[in-house]
Amino acid sequence: MLNRIYLDNNATTFLDQQVKEKLHFLLEKPLGNPSSIHALGQVSKGLLVEARRTIASYFQATTLNQIIFTSSGTEGAYLSIKGLLKDKPPKHIIASNIEHPCVNQLLESFQKQGVKITFLPVGLEGAIHIQDLKKALEVPADLITIMGANNETGVKNDLTAIAKIALEHQVPLVVDGVALLGKDKVTLPKGISAMFFSGHKIHALPGCGFIYLAPSTKLKPMISGTQEFGLRGGTENLLGIISLAEALKVFFSQEAEILNKIKGLRDHLEQSLLSIPGISVNGSGERVSNTTNLYFEGLDGETFLIALDQAGVAVSLGSACSSGAIEPSKVLLNMGFSRQRAEASLRMSLSRFNTLEEINQAIVIISSLYQKKRKMV
Numbered sequence: 603m604l605n606r607i608y609l610d611n612n613a614t615t616f617l618d619q620q621v622k623e624k625l626h627f628l629l630e631k632p633l634g635n636p637s638s639i640h641a642l643g644q645v646s647k648g649l650l651v652e653a654r655r656t657i658a659s660y661f662q663a664t665t666l667n668q669i670i671f672t673s674s675g676t677e678g679a680y681l682s683i684k685g686l687l688k689d690k691p692p693k694h695i696i697a698s699n700i701e702h703p704c705v706n707q708l709l710e711s712f713q714k715q716g717v718k719i720t721f722l723p724v725g726l727e728g729a730i731h732i733q734d735l736k737k738a739l740e741v742p743a744d745l746i747t748i749m750g751a752n753n754e755t756g757v758k759n760d761l762t763a764i765a766k767i768a769l770e771h772q773v774p775l776v777v778d779g780v781a782l783l784g785k786d787k788v789t790l791p792k793g794i795s796a797m798f799f800s801g802h803k804i805h806a807l808p809g810c811g812f813i814y815l816a817p818s819t820k821l822k823p824m825i826s827g828t829q830e831f832g833l834r835g836g837t838e839n840l841l842g843i844i845s846l847a848e849a850l851k852v853f854f855s856q857e858a859e860i861l862n863k864i865k866g867l868r869d870h871l872e873q874s875l876l877s878i879p880g881i882s883v884n885g886s887g888e889r890v891s892n893t894t895n896l897y898f899e900g901l902d903g904e905t906f907l908i909a910l911d912q913a914g915v916a917v918s919l920g921s922a923c924s925s926g927a928i929e930p931s932k933v934l935l936n937m938g939f940s941r942q943r944a945e946a947s948l949r950m951s952l953s954r955f956n957t958l959e960e961i962n963q964a965i966v967i968i969s970s971l972y973q974k975k976r977k978m979v
């Protein structure tokens with residue numbers, strides 16, 4: 603088995619050791635249903651409340667019902683967006699033109715029903731422009747939904763400025779926080795109504811996520827039931843939820859060190875590769891600590907990705923379409939890059955588990971393979 607260098611942490615992350623230990627410990631325990639009245643149920647309920655309390659404290663939530671557990675970022679997007687729109691058919695929704703498919707596909711389904719969707723351009727920089735948001739709001743809007751950072755380029759949106767405008771216009775604002783949490787400081791300026799996150803992107807288990815709700819936010823339930831304050835029926839994924847709280851404990855106890863480490867490694871990787879003629883970065887806006895999206899001039903990204911994988915380096919390409927064929931990244935295309943550039947670009951996303959030794963190895967492998975392959979075309 604090759605020694606793998608994993609640079610695909612925006613796709614998913616490895617479980618944190620402290621999370622594993624907590625899960626191993628709990629797997630040996632009899633755990634009841636948190637809704638059961640008996641003692642074992644109450645133990646589970648206690649664990650659930652403790653996890654919610656831990657997360658609420660990190661996000662300065664004053665009441666526990668501001669943290670709603672979900673199965674994923676995708677479910678968080680659905681519950682936040684549909685839940686805020688309630689039963690009233692929306693007329694106008696504003697988003698960026700590079701939202702994650704979990705938001706984009708929902709918006710496209712609204713569009714098919716005749717809802718006006720303004721997709722704000724992000725340009726080569728990769729972030730929306732506040733002027734464009736202001737202009738879009740000249741047509742009254744029911745909702746703004748914007749990602750905190752893009753998962754393909756790592757470029758951040760100015761959430762403080764966006765939230766201020768949403769507040770001024772009294773328009774609910776949903777933020778996709780999936781590519782931000784664990785990779786950058788998360789702030790929750792007044793004006794954000796809901797922000798959703800995903801467990802498997804922050805070294806917790808897959809199958810869990812959560813939404814932070816502003817104190818005044820009221821959502822319409824997506825699945826009726828008694829759990830999650832009536833917003834999401836279904837027996838809770840207790841182990842997933844506990845893994846989330848534990849992963850956040852690890853992160854927030856060393857936030858500055860972790861972010862510095864990841865950024866240091868990402869910058870080292872990026873700077874080293876940029877010194878090679880033919881390689882450049884996609885997205886000039888301010889970025890989270892862990893992501894670099896690089897254009898390898900003269901190469902086919904898919905072929906290069908496979909070659910890198912065979913050499914032990916796992917990176918990623920644009921999204922795979924449903925037929926399994928690789929499509930050039932819609933994010934890069936919508937930013938205004940050519941199809942040829944989008945097809946020759948790869949994303950590398952790091953985590954705190956990467957080491958300097960690995961990154962140095964990756965630099966040697968990527969640069970030598972690139973130079974070799976370029977000579978062949």
Ligand code: PLP
Binds near residue numbers: 612702778780800802
């Ligand atoms: N939003 C962003 C920015 C993402 O990168 C992802 C996953 O890749 C999601 C949302 C969806 O999260 P999940 O995989 O938990 O459904």
